[in-house]
Amino acid sequence: MQILFILEIIGTIAFAVSGAVVGIQKKMDIFGVSILGLTAAVGGGILRDLILNITPPAAFQNPVFAATAILVSILIFIPAVRNVFEHGKKIYEVLILLMDSVGLGLFTVVGVQVATAAMPERNLFLITFVGVLTGVGGGILRDIFAGNTPYIFIKHFYACASIIGAWTCALLWPHTGAVTAMIAGAAITVVLRLLAARFRWSLPKAR
Template sequence: MQILFILEIIGTIAFAISGAIVGIQKKMDIFGVSILGLTAAVGGGILRDLILNITPPAAFQNPAFAATAIVVSILVFIPAIRNVFEHGKKFYEALILIMDSIGLGLFTVVGVQVATAAMPERNLFLITFVGVLTGVGGGILRDVFAGNTPYIFIKHFYACASIIGAWTCALLWPYTGSVTAMIAGAALTVVLRLLAARFRWSLPKAK
């Protein structure tokens, strides 16, 4: 499915940039930056495929995604480009927010699509769970490798945006078709994520 491949490539680029930026912020070398970009880009998909018993995971069947993530991470590491990312805290935070939001939305609906195709009978809970895991899994692994508290546990309602987007996509799927459902789910996820950051929407936290 061509649209699926395009969405995955765009999501891979977005998450690879976010992972590479975190590696640069942590003062890692080029190998560390590349691993963080790779992990953010394909980690969620690998976890998804293992749960759905798709072996080997798609990231190993088609090297295009891993290669794209590594190339993007290396490009981000180049001093001329790296200096742009390091120019000002607000610019850095805005860029990682946008890239993370795009990756989150796209990978969430890709996860819904893969789960729907892999299951003989629709299970809304599992489809939604797999969609969310695809969206947030790479970011969790990225943050763990970087020594940070995973973003989804402390920032606004990052995972909740993915849950709502995945659920919307899964519900619309039988009625609107795959393309419309995926566009709606991805767009809703991205919009909610950006609105949450803009208006400081947060879940209750332990005091």
């Protein structure tokens, strides 16, 4: 499925950037940065494949995703590119937000697609859960490996955007076909995530 492959590559690039930027922020060396980019990019898909018993996970079978993630991480590491992040935390924050949003949206619907293909009986709960895990899994591993509290626990609406996107995708699927459902689900996730960040949509906080 051509579109699936393209979406996964874009999501891989987006999450690899988010991982590499976190590694640079933590002053890791080029290997640390590459492995953090790799983890963010393929972590969610590996968790998804373990849950669905797709073994070995796709990331271990086809080197294109790992190679893309590592190349992107090294690119981000190059001083000329890196310098951009040194001229103000602002650009760093906007880039990580954008890349993380795009990765979240794409991996969520890719997860829905893989779960739908693996489990034809259409358990909506399972499909949504797997979609969200695929979307947020790489970011959780990235943050744990970097010693940060995972984004998902502190950013407004992060998990919620993925859940709504996964639902949209799974519900549209039988009516509109795969392509429309995936584009709609990914778009809704990205838009909700960005709107939440822009307007600081606030969820009730303890204390």
